[in-house]
Amino acid sequence: MAGSLGGSFSLTPSSTKTTGTYNYISSADFNFLNQYLPDTYEKEFERYGNRSVASFLRMVGAELPSNSDMIKWTEQGRLHTQYTGVTAKAAGFSSGSQTFTVAATACNFRVGQTVILSSATDAETKKGIVTAVSGADFTVAYYTEETAAPFTVSTTTDIVAYVYGSEFQKGTNGMVGALEADVDIFENSPIIIKDKYAISGSDMAQIGWVEVATDSGTGYLWYLKSEHETRLRFEDYLEMAMIEGVYADATPTATNGAIDNGYKGTEGLFAAIESRGNVWSGGNPDVLGEFDEIIVRLDKQGSIQENVLFVNRAFSFTIDDMLAQQNSYGTGGTSYGLFDNDEQMALNLGFSGFKRGYEFYKTDWKYLNDATLRGGITNDNVNGVLVPAGTTTVYDMVLGKNAQRPFLHVRYRASETEDRRMKTWLTGGAGGASNSDLDAMEVHFLSERALCTMGANNFFLFKG
Numbered sequence: 001m002a003g004s005l006g007g008s009f010s011l012t013p014s015s016t017k018t019t020g021t022y023n024y025i026s027s028a029d030f031n032f033l034n035q036y037l038p039d040t041y042e043k044e045f046e047r048y049g050n051r052s053v054a055s056f057l058r059m060v061g062a063e064l065p066s067n068s069d070m071i072k073w074t075e076q077g078r079l080h081t082q083y084t085g086v087t088a089k090a091a092g093f094s095s096g097s098q099t100f101t102v103a104a105t106a107c108n109f110r111v112g113q114t115v116i117l118s119s120a121t122d123a124e125t126k127k128g129i130v131t132a133v134s135g136a137d138f139t140v141a142y143y144t145e146e147t148a149a150p151f152t153v154s155t156t157t158d159i160v161a162y163v164y165g166s167e168f169q170k171g172t173n174g175m176v177g178a179l180e181a182d183v184d185i186f187e188n189s190p191i192i193i194k195d196k197y198a199i200s201g202s203d204m205a206q207i208g209w210v211e212v213a214t215d216s217g218t219g220y221l222w223y224l225k226s227e228h229e230t231r232l233r234f235e236d237y238l239e240m241a242m243i244e245g246v247y248a249d250a251t252p253t254a255t256n257g258a259i260d261n262g263y264k265g266t267e268g269l270f271a272a273i274e275s276r277g278n279v280w281s282g283g284n285p286d287v288l289g290e291f292d293e294i295i296v297r298l299d300k301q302g303s304i305q306e307n308v309l310f311v312n313r314a315f316s317f318t319i320d321d322m323l324a325q326q327n328s329y330g331t332g333g334t335s336y337g338l339f340d341n342d343e344q345m346a347l348n349l350g351f352s353g354f355k356r357g358y359e360f361y362k363t364d365w366k367y368l369n370d371a372t373l374r375g376g377i378t379n380d381n382v383n384g385v386l387v388p389a390g391t392t393t394v395y396d397m398v399l400g401k402n403a404q405r406p407f408l409h410v411r412y413r414a415s416e417t418e419d420r421r422m423k424t425w426l427t428g429g430a431g432g433a434s435n436s437d438l439d440a441m442e443v444h445f446l447s448e449r450a451l452c453t454m455g456a457n458n459f460f461l462f463k464g
Helices: 056-060 225-244 269-276 288-299 313-324
Strands: 063-066 071-076 082-093 097-101 113-119 124-134 137-142 159-166 183-188 191-200 209-214 217-223 278-280 306-311 353-356 358-364 382-388 391-396 401-406 408-413 423-428 440-453 460-463
Touching (some): 056 225, 056 306, 082 137, 097 124, 183 440, 191 225, 269 278, 269 382, 269 440, 269 460, 278 288, 288 353, 306 313, 313 358, 401 408
Parallel strands (some): 278 460, 306 358
Antiparallel strands (some): 071 183, 071 391, 113 124, 113 159, 191 440, 209 217, 353 358
């Protein structure tokens, strides 16, 4: 009979045929106790290899406790302000100055600051000094004399403007006004994830053995194998919920949706990148020129020097082929690297990374390849994710201080008396459980967690 179960539950094959709560499997798939049992192989054949897809967050992030229903943090804003979509006002030009309107409720330029204004449509780039600011309008006195308005009066003019310095006359007062630091506040809330496995007391009354090679080890299990797979499946759910999670839509016109039924959702990695990061769509980048576009975009963000590409198999091959074309002998696929090939050695046609402005490391992401998960859908397909390596400094509003955090990390609910990172407990009246009159043993799983995607502007999501 099964013994009592301690605090944390995990299924581990035993090197010897020893009955215990840690190596009890289910006979749901095979009846090894039948007297007419045909010849069978005792050892399971792993036809799908390691079926678990949970590994991504363990590689790139960390898990930290939290004791609140809401997780908040602030991220630095831009140091400099650049206005785009600036328009020239019809009545704002004289022989040496011109008035403009920014596409915002107010302009933070100040009198005395020197600015650059540029427009591709007008083929003009001018420098001047701000002489007046009123609401969303600012007036610039040009350093070069103008006989006509250099920027066309048009609501579609693509004028870009930013400050590059200031100039004041002798004996004048200082700068009027001051700028506050620009910060962005982000938040996410944890969700509760549950699962359960149940087996009747009668099915636990007989002992049979099977030798297995599981995802966590090899050895002997007695019949509770389905519990082991339930736990593996739940661990995958813990990661996939953090990757795929979305907030419940609060659209007033929607009825009977998730939010109307009391569910709030959570912001997963894909949703965070689509909302605050960079998305490459329309096929994978397959030439250096397209990767250069990505690099230029990264230059405009945090300029994180090391980045990891988690990609599906097709995207991985695309990158390999792109890099191979940089080798003068690679056109025909004969050589991808600087090594001596002969008939006795395997030809290496893959790359683990490359450097072009930044360092990019490439690895396959099993979740994107699995035929029962992302690898089995073609619509709105995700081909890969670019994740910056290292940590970032943010202001943790719960701790009340700056903290070093990985760009990606999971916050789970925990206190001194309750740890909800990965809870497991037994109920029922069989198999070591003795807390109800149910003639069965039920294994319950629970976690409460949320993903914090910090500096999402440094991430790329590749969609096919």
